[in-house]
Amino acid sequence: MSxxxxxxxEKTTVDTGVRDTETVAKGLADVLADTYRLMFKTHAYHWNVEGPLFFSIHNLTEAQYEELFKAADVIAERIRALGLLAPWSLDWLKEQSVIGTPDAAPTAGEMLEDLAGDHERLAHRLHALINMTGDIDPVTEDLAVARSSVHEKAAWMLRSLGKE
Structure with a gap:
Protein backbone atom coordinates (compact mmCIF):
# COMPACT_ATOMS: atom_id res chain seq x y z
CA MET A 1 0.00 0.00 0.00
CA SER A 2 1.23 3.45 -0.89
CA GLU A 10 -6.59 14.06 12.51
CA LYS A 11 -7.08 17.37 14.22
CA THR A 12 -5.13 20.19 12.66
CA THR A 13 -3.90 23.44 14.15
CA VAL A 14 -5.63 26.27 12.34
CA ASP A 15 -4.83 29.66 13.87
CA THR A 16 -7.32 32.17 12.45
CA GLY A 17 -8.09 33.85 15.75
CA VAL A 18 -11.15 31.77 16.61
CA ARG A 19 -11.23 31.11 20.34
CA ASP A 20 -12.56 27.87 21.83
CA THR A 21 -12.71 25.92 18.57
CA GLU A 22 -13.74 22.73 20.43
CA THR A 23 -16.95 24.33 21.70
CA VAL A 24 -17.74 25.91 18.35
CA ALA A 25 -17.12 22.62 16.55
CA LYS A 26 -19.40 20.81 19.03
CA GLY A 27 -22.18 23.28 18.29
CA LEU A 28 -21.64 22.81 14.57
CA ALA A 29 -21.61 19.03 14.97
CA ASP A 30 -24.98 19.15 16.75
CA VAL A 31 -26.38 21.21 13.88
CA LEU A 32 -24.85 18.75 11.41
CA ALA A 33 -26.54 15.85 13.20
CA ASP A 34 -29.91 17.59 12.98
CA THR A 35 -29.34 18.56 9.35
CA TYR A 36 -28.52 14.98 8.35
CA ARG A 37 -31.50 13.48 10.19
CA LEU A 38 -33.84 16.11 8.77
CA MET A 39 -32.45 15.48 5.28
CA PHE A 40 -33.21 11.78 5.56
CA LYS A 41 -36.68 12.33 7.03
CA THR A 42 -37.51 14.87 4.33
CA HIS A 43 -36.33 12.43 1.66
CA ALA A 44 -38.38 9.59 3.18
CA TYR A 45 -41.50 11.78 3.22
CA HIS A 46 -40.75 12.77 -0.38
CA TRP A 47 -40.78 9.09 -1.36
CA ASN A 48 -43.91 8.19 0.57
CA VAL A 49 -46.29 11.15 0.42
CA GLU A 50 -49.70 10.48 -1.16
CA GLY A 51 -52.89 12.39 -1.76
CA PRO A 52 -54.23 15.37 -3.68
CA LEU A 53 -51.21 17.53 -2.73
CA PHE A 54 -48.73 14.84 -3.77
CA PHE A 55 -47.11 16.88 -6.54
CA SER A 56 -46.70 20.02 -4.42
CA ILE A 57 -45.34 18.19 -1.37
CA HIS A 58 -43.17 15.87 -3.48
CA ASN A 59 -41.54 18.83 -5.25
CA LEU A 60 -41.14 20.95 -2.12
CA THR A 61 -39.54 18.13 -0.13
CA GLU A 62 -37.20 17.35 -3.04
CA ALA A 63 -35.94 20.94 -3.08
CA GLN A 64 -35.57 20.85 0.70
CA TYR A 65 -33.66 17.56 1.01
CA GLU A 66 -31.30 18.62 -1.80
CA GLU A 67 -30.64 21.91 0.02
CA LEU A 68 -30.09 20.07 3.32
CA PHE A 69 -27.56 17.72 1.69
CA LYS A 70 -25.53 20.69 0.42
CA ALA A 71 -25.78 22.36 3.83
CA ALA A 72 -24.42 19.28 5.59
CA ASP A 73 -21.27 19.52 3.48
CA VAL A 74 -20.81 23.22 4.28
CA ILE A 75 -21.27 22.59 8.01
CA ALA A 76 -18.85 19.64 8.06
CA GLU A 77 -16.25 21.62 6.12
CA ARG A 78 -16.54 24.48 8.64
CA ILE A 79 -15.71 22.00 11.41
CA ARG A 80 -12.64 20.91 9.42
CA ALA A 81 -11.66 24.55 8.78
CA LEU A 82 -11.60 25.00 12.57
CA GLY A 83 -9.04 22.18 12.69
CA LEU A 84 -11.30 19.46 14.11
CA LEU A 85 -12.67 16.25 12.66
CA ALA A 86 -16.22 16.14 11.35
CA PRO A 87 -18.42 13.34 12.71
CA TRP A 88 -18.37 10.11 10.73
CA SER A 89 -20.65 7.85 12.73
CA LEU A 90 -24.35 7.64 11.87
CA ASP A 91 -24.97 6.32 15.38
CA TRP A 92 -23.37 9.45 16.83
CA LEU A 93 -25.44 11.68 14.52
CA LYS A 94 -28.62 9.94 15.63
CA GLU A 95 -27.72 10.28 19.32
CA GLN A 96 -26.87 13.98 19.04
CA SER A 97 -29.88 15.02 16.98
CA VAL A 98 -33.08 16.50 18.35
CA ILE A 99 -34.89 15.36 15.20
CA GLY A 100 -37.14 12.38 15.89
CA THR A 101 -38.70 9.66 13.78
CA PRO A 102 -42.42 8.89 13.74
CA ASP A 103 -43.55 5.45 14.90
CA ALA A 104 -45.94 4.97 11.98
CA ALA A 105 -46.37 6.35 8.47
CA PRO A 106 -47.82 9.85 8.85
CA THR A 107 -50.50 11.43 6.69
CA ALA A 108 -49.49 14.14 4.23
CA GLY A 109 -50.68 16.79 6.71
CA GLU A 110 -48.76 15.17 9.56
CA MET A 111 -45.65 15.08 7.38
CA LEU A 112 -45.88 18.81 6.74
CA GLU A 113 -46.42 19.63 10.42
CA ASP A 114 -43.64 17.26 11.52
CA LEU A 115 -41.12 18.73 9.10
CA ALA A 116 -42.13 22.30 10.03
CA GLY A 117 -41.54 21.51 13.71
CA ASP A 118 -38.17 19.97 12.91
CA HIS A 119 -37.10 23.06 10.96
CA GLU A 120 -38.10 25.17 13.96
CA ARG A 121 -36.07 22.96 16.32
CA LEU A 122 -33.06 23.31 14.06
CA ALA A 123 -33.52 27.08 13.88
CA HIS A 124 -33.51 27.18 17.71
CA ARG A 125 -30.23 25.25 17.78
CA LEU A 126 -28.79 27.64 15.23
CA HIS A 127 -29.91 30.65 17.29
CA ALA A 128 -28.00 29.19 20.25
CA LEU A 129 -24.95 28.77 18.01
CA ILE A 130 -25.30 32.39 16.84
CA ASN A 131 -25.35 33.59 20.46
CA MET A 132 -22.35 31.44 21.36
CA THR A 133 -20.18 32.45 18.40
CA GLY A 134 -21.00 36.15 18.12
CA ASP A 135 -17.85 37.35 19.85
CA ILE A 136 -15.51 34.43 19.11
CA ASP A 137 -16.15 33.25 15.55
CA PRO A 138 -17.87 35.59 13.06
CA VAL A 139 -17.56 33.06 10.21
CA THR A 140 -19.53 30.39 12.07
CA GLU A 141 -21.95 33.06 13.29
CA ASP A 142 -22.56 34.08 9.66
CA LEU A 143 -23.07 30.45 8.62
CA ALA A 144 -25.56 29.94 11.48
CA VAL A 145 -27.50 33.11 10.60
CA ALA A 146 -27.81 31.99 6.97
CA ARG A 147 -28.84 28.45 7.96
CA SER A 148 -31.40 29.73 10.47
CA SER A 149 -33.00 31.85 7.77
CA VAL A 150 -33.36 28.77 5.54
CA HIS A 151 -35.04 26.76 8.31
CA GLU A 152 -37.39 29.56 9.32
CA LYS A 153 -38.51 29.94 5.69
CA ALA A 154 -38.92 26.16 5.30
CA ALA A 155 -41.13 25.98 8.40
CA TRP A 156 -43.31 28.79 7.08
CA MET A 157 -43.63 27.19 3.64
CA LEU A 158 -44.49 23.77 5.03
CA ARG A 159 -47.12 25.20 7.37
CA SER A 160 -48.57 27.37 4.60
CA LEU A 161 -48.92 24.36 2.30
CA GLY A 162 -50.64 22.37 5.05
CA LYS A 163 -53.41 24.91 5.71
CA GLU A 164 -56.93 23.84 4.85
Missing part, protein backbone atom coordinates in the same frame (compact mmCIF):
# COMPACT_ATOMS: atom_id res chain seq x y z
CA UNK A 3 2.25 5.75 1.97
CA UNK A 4 -0.26 8.26 0.62
CA UNK A 5 -3.04 5.78 1.49
CA UNK A 6 -1.86 5.37 5.09
CA UNK A 7 -2.67 8.90 6.17
CA UNK A 8 -5.50 9.01 8.70
CA UNK A 9 -7.52 12.16 9.38
Missing amino acids: NALRIAP
Whole structure:
Protein backbone atom coordinates (compact mmCIF):
# COMPACT_ATOMS: atom_id res chain seq x y z
CA MET A 1 0.00 0.00 0.00
CA SER A 2 1.23 3.45 -0.89
CA ASN A 3 2.25 5.75 1.97
CA ALA A 4 -0.26 8.26 0.62
CA LEU A 5 -3.04 5.78 1.49
CA ARG A 6 -1.86 5.37 5.09
CA ILE A 7 -2.67 8.90 6.17
CA ALA A 8 -5.50 9.01 8.70
CA PRO A 9 -7.52 12.16 9.38
CA GLU A 10 -6.59 14.06 12.51
CA LYS A 11 -7.08 17.37 14.22
CA THR A 12 -5.13 20.19 12.66
CA THR A 13 -3.90 23.44 14.15
CA VAL A 14 -5.63 26.27 12.34
CA ASP A 15 -4.83 29.66 13.87
CA THR A 16 -7.32 32.17 12.45
CA GLY A 17 -8.09 33.85 15.75
CA VAL A 18 -11.15 31.77 16.61
CA ARG A 19 -11.23 31.11 20.34
CA ASP A 20 -12.56 27.87 21.83
CA THR A 21 -12.71 25.92 18.57
CA GLU A 22 -13.74 22.73 20.43
CA THR A 23 -16.95 24.33 21.70
CA VAL A 24 -17.74 25.91 18.35
CA ALA A 25 -17.12 22.62 16.55
CA LYS A 26 -19.40 20.81 19.03
CA GLY A 27 -22.18 23.28 18.29
CA LEU A 28 -21.64 22.81 14.57
CA ALA A 29 -21.61 19.03 14.97
CA ASP A 30 -24.98 19.15 16.75
CA VAL A 31 -26.38 21.21 13.88
CA LEU A 32 -24.85 18.75 11.41
CA ALA A 33 -26.54 15.85 13.20
CA ASP A 34 -29.91 17.59 12.98
CA THR A 35 -29.34 18.56 9.35
CA TYR A 36 -28.52 14.98 8.35
CA ARG A 37 -31.50 13.48 10.19
CA LEU A 38 -33.84 16.11 8.77
CA MET A 39 -32.45 15.48 5.28
CA PHE A 40 -33.21 11.78 5.56
CA LYS A 41 -36.68 12.33 7.03
CA THR A 42 -37.51 14.87 4.33
CA HIS A 43 -36.33 12.43 1.66
CA ALA A 44 -38.38 9.59 3.18
CA TYR A 45 -41.50 11.78 3.22
CA HIS A 46 -40.75 12.77 -0.38
CA TRP A 47 -40.78 9.09 -1.36
CA ASN A 48 -43.91 8.19 0.57
CA VAL A 49 -46.29 11.15 0.42
CA GLU A 50 -49.70 10.48 -1.16
CA GLY A 51 -52.89 12.39 -1.76
CA PRO A 52 -54.23 15.37 -3.68
CA LEU A 53 -51.21 17.53 -2.73
CA PHE A 54 -48.73 14.84 -3.77
CA PHE A 55 -47.11 16.88 -6.54
CA SER A 56 -46.70 20.02 -4.42
CA ILE A 57 -45.34 18.19 -1.37
CA HIS A 58 -43.17 15.87 -3.48
CA ASN A 59 -41.54 18.83 -5.25
CA LEU A 60 -41.14 20.95 -2.12
CA THR A 61 -39.54 18.13 -0.13
CA GLU A 62 -37.20 17.35 -3.04
CA ALA A 63 -35.94 20.94 -3.08
CA GLN A 64 -35.57 20.85 0.70
CA TYR A 65 -33.66 17.56 1.01
CA GLU A 66 -31.30 18.62 -1.80
CA GLU A 67 -30.64 21.91 0.02
CA LEU A 68 -30.09 20.07 3.32
CA PHE A 69 -27.56 17.72 1.69
CA LYS A 70 -25.53 20.69 0.42
CA ALA A 71 -25.78 22.36 3.83
CA ALA A 72 -24.42 19.28 5.59
CA ASP A 73 -21.27 19.52 3.48
CA VAL A 74 -20.81 23.22 4.28
CA ILE A 75 -21.27 22.59 8.01
CA ALA A 76 -18.85 19.64 8.06
CA GLU A 77 -16.25 21.62 6.12
CA ARG A 78 -16.54 24.48 8.64
CA ILE A 79 -15.71 22.00 11.41
CA ARG A 80 -12.64 20.91 9.42
CA ALA A 81 -11.66 24.55 8.78
CA LEU A 82 -11.60 25.00 12.57
CA GLY A 83 -9.04 22.18 12.69
CA LEU A 84 -11.30 19.46 14.11
CA LEU A 85 -12.67 16.25 12.66
CA ALA A 86 -16.22 16.14 11.35
CA PRO A 87 -18.42 13.34 12.71
CA TRP A 88 -18.37 10.11 10.73
CA SER A 89 -20.65 7.85 12.73
CA LEU A 90 -24.35 7.64 11.87
CA ASP A 91 -24.97 6.32 15.38
CA TRP A 92 -23.37 9.45 16.83
CA LEU A 93 -25.44 11.68 14.52
CA LYS A 94 -28.62 9.94 15.63
CA GLU A 95 -27.72 10.28 19.32
CA GLN A 96 -26.87 13.98 19.04
CA SER A 97 -29.88 15.02 16.98
CA VAL A 98 -33.08 16.50 18.35
CA ILE A 99 -34.89 15.36 15.20
CA GLY A 100 -37.14 12.38 15.89
CA THR A 101 -38.70 9.66 13.78
CA PRO A 102 -42.42 8.89 13.74
CA ASP A 103 -43.55 5.45 14.90
CA ALA A 104 -45.94 4.97 11.98
CA ALA A 105 -46.37 6.35 8.47
CA PRO A 106 -47.82 9.85 8.85
CA THR A 107 -50.50 11.43 6.69
CA ALA A 108 -49.49 14.14 4.23
CA GLY A 109 -50.68 16.79 6.71
CA GLU A 110 -48.76 15.17 9.56
CA MET A 111 -45.65 15.08 7.38
CA LEU A 112 -45.88 18.81 6.74
CA GLU A 113 -46.42 19.63 10.42
CA ASP A 114 -43.64 17.26 11.52
CA LEU A 115 -41.12 18.73 9.10
CA ALA A 116 -42.13 22.30 10.03
CA GLY A 117 -41.54 21.51 13.71
CA ASP A 118 -38.17 19.97 12.91
CA HIS A 119 -37.10 23.06 10.96
CA GLU A 120 -38.10 25.17 13.96
CA ARG A 121 -36.07 22.96 16.32
CA LEU A 122 -33.06 23.31 14.06
CA ALA A 123 -33.52 27.08 13.88
CA HIS A 124 -33.51 27.18 17.71
CA ARG A 125 -30.23 25.25 17.78
CA LEU A 126 -28.79 27.64 15.23
CA HIS A 127 -29.91 30.65 17.29
CA ALA A 128 -28.00 29.19 20.25
CA LEU A 129 -24.95 28.77 18.01
CA ILE A 130 -25.30 32.39 16.84
CA ASN A 131 -25.35 33.59 20.46
CA MET A 132 -22.35 31.44 21.36
CA THR A 133 -20.18 32.45 18.40
CA GLY A 134 -21.00 36.15 18.12
CA ASP A 135 -17.85 37.35 19.85
CA ILE A 136 -15.51 34.43 19.11
CA ASP A 137 -16.15 33.25 15.55
CA PRO A 138 -17.87 35.59 13.06
CA VAL A 139 -17.56 33.06 10.21
CA THR A 140 -19.53 30.39 12.07
CA GLU A 141 -21.95 33.06 13.29
CA ASP A 142 -22.56 34.08 9.66
CA LEU A 143 -23.07 30.45 8.62
CA ALA A 144 -25.56 29.94 11.48
CA VAL A 145 -27.50 33.11 10.60
CA ALA A 146 -27.81 31.99 6.97
CA ARG A 147 -28.84 28.45 7.96
CA SER A 148 -31.40 29.73 10.47
CA SER A 149 -33.00 31.85 7.77
CA VAL A 150 -33.36 28.77 5.54
CA HIS A 151 -35.04 26.76 8.31
CA GLU A 152 -37.39 29.56 9.32
CA LYS A 153 -38.51 29.94 5.69
CA ALA A 154 -38.92 26.16 5.30
CA ALA A 155 -41.13 25.98 8.40
CA TRP A 156 -43.31 28.79 7.08
CA MET A 157 -43.63 27.19 3.64
CA LEU A 158 -44.49 23.77 5.03
CA ARG A 159 -47.12 25.20 7.37
CA SER A 160 -48.57 27.37 4.60
CA LEU A 161 -48.92 24.36 2.30
CA GLY A 162 -50.64 22.37 5.05
CA LYS A 163 -53.41 24.91 5.71
CA GLU A 164 -56.93 23.84 4.85
